[in-house]
Amino acid sequence: MPNEFRVVEDASEMEESEYMVCIKATVKTPFADNVFDLCCKCGEKVQMRPGGPTIPKPICLECAMPDMLEAEKKNELEVMASKEAMEALARLRHGH
Numbered sequence: 001m002p003n004e005f006r007v008v009e010d011a012s013e014m015e016e017s018e019y020m021v022c023i024k025a026t027v028k029t030p031f032a033d034n035v036f037d038l039c040c041k042c043g044e045k046v047q048m049r050p051g052g053p054t055i056p057k058p059i060c061l062e063c064a065m066p067d068m069l070e071a072e073k074k075n076e077l078e079v080m081a082s083k084e085a086m087e088a089l090a091r092l093r094h095g096h
């Protein structure tokens with residue numbers, strides 16, 4: 001299976017994912033309404049936008065990265081991002 005990156009309209013499409021990659025709670029974001037959970041691997045507090053999928057286990061970016069790189073090498077990487085997450089990322093990148 002080739003590596004795949006998909007932007008999905010609806011968070012329900014992401015419910016079948018195994019993990020939800022989140023940034024740590026200590027990272028500053030412009031969002032005051034982020035919700036918090038714990039990384040399933042290291043137990044660090046992570047943050048995410050409200051209204052996301054509930055079934056995938058939250059995992060911090062630092063814990064997810066080695067597994068994602070490994071999966072990419074094997075052509076098994078499948079990443080989904082919500083439209084809202086992509087917009088949030090774009091805003092973070094542009095610094096406002």
Ligand SMILES: [Zn+2]
Pocket residue numbers: 039040041042043044059060061062063064
């Ligand atoms: Zn972690």
